[in-house]
Amino acid sequence: MVYCNVPLSGLCIILIPLNFYSIKKCGKLVEQSSKAYREGFSEYEGFLLHSLTNWKEVKVNNLEKTLERQFDSKWVHLSKLYTKTEIVKFFNTLIVSFQQLVLIQAGVYVAGGVLLVQGRISISSLLIFVNYYAILLSQINRFSDSVIALKEQKNSVDRVMDALAVKQDKEVEKVEFKQKGLEIEYVDFHYPGSSQRILHNVNLKILENMLVVITGASGCGKSTLFKLIAGINKPDNGRILIHGVDISSISHEQLMSQVSIIMQDVYFFPLTIRENLLIAKPDATDEELWAVCGEANIEQMIRELPEKMETVLSENAANLSGGQRQRLAIARALLQKTSILLFDEISSALDSDNEKAIVKLLKELAREHIVVCISHKELFKEQASCLFTIKE
Numbered sequence: 279m280v281y282c283n284v285p286l287s288g289l290c291i292i293l294i295p296l297n298f299y300s301i302k303k304c305g306k307l308v309e310q311s312s313k314a315y316r317e318g319f320s321e322y323e324g325f326l327l328h329s330l331t332n333w334k335e336v337k338v339n340n341l342e343k344t345l346e347r348q349f350d351s352k353w354v355h356l357s358k359l360y361t362k363t364e365i366v367k368f369f370n371t372l373i374v375s376f377q378q379l380v381l382i383q384a385g386v387y388v389a390g391g392v393l394l395v396q397g398r399i400s401i402s403s404l405l406i407f408v409n410y411y412a413i414l415l416s417q418i419n420r421f422s423d424s425v426i427a428l429k430e431q432k433n434s435v436d437r438v439m440d441a442l443a444v445k446q447d448k449e450v451e452k453v454e455f456k457q458k459g460l461e462i463e464y465v466d467f468h469y470p471g472s473s474q475r476i477l478h479n480v481n482l483k484i485l486e487n488m489l490v491v492i493t494g495a496s497g498c499g500k501s502t503l504f505k506l507i508a509g510i511n512k513p514d515n516g517r518i519l520i521h522g523v524d525i526s527s528i529s530h531e532q533l534m535s536q537v538s539i540i541m542q543d544v545y546f547f548p549l550t551i552r553e554n555l556l557i558a559k560p561d562a563t564d565e566e567l568w569a570v571c572g573e574a575n576i577e578q579m580i581r582e583l584p585e586k587m588e589t590v591l592s593e594n595a596a597n598l599s600g601g602q603r604q605r606l607a608i609a610r611a612l613l614q615k616t617s618i619l620l621f622d623e624i625s626s627a628l629d630s631d632n633e634k635a636i637v638k639l640l641k642e643l644a645r646e647h648i649v650v651c652i653s654h655k656e657l658f659k660e661q662a663s664c665l666f667t668i669k670e
Contacts, residue, residue: 286389286407287401304370311366311373315359322352385410455521455536460507460618460648465516467499467506480516482666489644491651491658494668498654503668504620505648509533520618521640538611542623544603546595548615551580551606552587554595558613566613574603574609575639601632608639619643633657 329345390407393399399407445643462482468475475500484490492500505511507518511531519524546554555567567587571577578604583589595603604624611619624636637657643649651658659665 281300286386286393289410302638304366307366307547308363308370311359311363315356315363318352318356318359320354325349325352341486357543369400381511381532394515422589455523455617458521458617458648459519460484460521460650461519462507462622463516463519465518466514467502467511468514474537477513477668480668484648484650484664486648488647489640489651489662490647490664490666491653491662492666492668493652493654493659500668501622504539504650504652507618507620508537508539513618534616535614536616537618537620538614538616539620539622540607540611541623542603544607544624546591546603547604549590550585550588550590554591554606555587556615558610559615562613564605570609570612571606573612573643574605576605576609582669604632604636605639608643612643616647618648618650621649621653623652623654 321514325348329349349513352370386408390399394401394404437620460482461484465480466475467477468522469537480499480503482490492503493498502511506513507520507525509525520528520533525533552567555570556562559566564587568577571580580586580589591597595606598606607624608619621640633655634657640651651662653659
């Protein structure tokens with residue numbers, strides 16, 4: 279373009295920033311409208327899920343008409359938010375096209391015509407220039423579409439990153455843990471947006487070599503307590519001490535070097551057994567992998583497999599039994615070499631034989647770890663060093 283005509287190229291360079299200015303403004307509007315739509319959709323989805331989950335209560339209490347009106351209201355609101363987002367995207371396309379086809383191209387054609395009349399550019403050079411300029415504008419248009427698409431998805435990405443991120447209020451120094459124990463002192467907690475307290479004045483002191491079983495009615499806050507210990511949530515009042523150190527005074531990395539959580543529904547990737555274990559410690563040696571599998575009483579089963587550690591697990595390890603999945607999850611947690619192991623209802627889907635095996639394994643682990651388990655099973659309660667009940 280510059281080779282064809284310098285003054286005409288200068289005019290293009292001056293006009294092009296108009297495109298980027300409109301992209302910036304429209305992108306901000308798209309981001310705002312998309313955020314409102316995402317929030318509205320989450321509310322609608324939650325309402326729908328809640329209604330379908332509790333369909334028996336809806337039937338018994340004759341709430342069909344009421345829920346139908348609420349559904350219509352939320353659907354209309356969600357439709358308006360979606361329409362607003364699409365209108366903003368449409369106007370962005372309209373504005374960019376208007377600038378390119380009317381303001382910028384018209385300006386170039388007028389200026390090119392003047393230069394052509396003055397004899398400062400030939401007709402062939404002008405046609406070549408217009409062709410190259412059209413290519414440039416098409417690339418700008420593609421860039422505009424990409425920016426708008428990214429702005430539209432930004433809120434979804436931000437929500438994921440917020441969920442994954444663990445924020446630190448301040449820089450903290452690395453501490454040295456000397457004594458062994460887990461203490462929960464006068465802890466209160468309620469979830470944001472709710473006035474109901476999930477936990478109130480919870481006190482618990484757990485020493486080394488103890489198997490503690492936590493019980494309580496459904497919804498009383500057992501799993502919430504685990505989230506507080508792991509630093510996922512922060513208590514409203516009170517404090518939690520890991521080996522004598524308040525967890526609010528240490529980094530999340532330091533905290534997770536001491537605490538492992540094995541959830542009820544353990545997830546495994548469709549990768550090899552080795553790769554699933556290495557998620558916990560990427561630089562672990564073969565000796566370390568077999569050692570933790572031995573501790574979790576799953577070493578023999580793996581060695582009997584044709585591919586051993588290289589056996590590929592199916593989706594969520596469906597080619598393993600429930601007990602084998604739990605033991606593999608325990609092996610993965612042991613690989614982190616943490617001193618505190620938290621088990622959330624790990625025996626809920628196991629038969630009696632596997633349940634007995636898991637209880638035996640937990641008692642063995644309690645010899646060298648602090649083991650805390652959420653369970654309603656009588657077998658766990660009977661074998662516990664300490665039984666702690668959370669009251670509603």
